Amino acid sequence: MDQRWTTSPPDQAPRWARWFVGAYLALFVICGVAGLEAWPLTGWRLFADARQARQPGFQAVTVDADGRETPIPFRDLPAGFRGDVQVLKGFAALPPARQAAVCQAWAQEVRARGGEVAELRIYATVSDVSDRVGDRGAPPVRTLHFTCHPRSIDAAG
Helix, strand or coil: CCHHHCCCCCCCCCHHHHHHHHHHHHHHHHHHHHCCCECCECCCHHHHCCCCCEEEEEEEEEECCCCCEEECCHHHCCHHHCCHHHHHHCHHHCCHHHHHHHHHHHHHHHHHCCCCCCEEEEEEEEEECCCEECCEECCCEEEEEEEECCCCEEECC
16 A cells, blocks of 8 residues: 555644545535534524514513512522523413422522512513613513412413
8 A cells, every 4th residue: 555645744634634624614614605504513693693673582570578570580590490581482381380380499499599579470571672771772671471479370461
């Protein structure tokens, strides 16, 4: 066998590594041009797509005995509570018993951290990025969808 095909000079990467890098870069370019999302290759859509001016979302808040609302600090809660976006998106589709269990778990965790919880409220929100209050974005428009009382859940919309 001809030795020049199996070895590389000491100052070059092995031939197989150059082929691998070349193939990877070619796939990277193809995915980018075609807009394919195939991890670890990407079409960069997550970063390049324009977002709509009106962005829907959800907000969960606790309410104390005086009626003051406080957003639930999901980032400060244990890791198991950090999927709040997905849970809030699908909250309406959950059976009532599961909705009550979710609310109870959130309330218990907030109470464990010293918060007062008389009830929980779940709002649907719409943020319009073009709305401004001074030099800041306006707060989202909120619509109450659920109220979780200690023993029941009321759907508001």
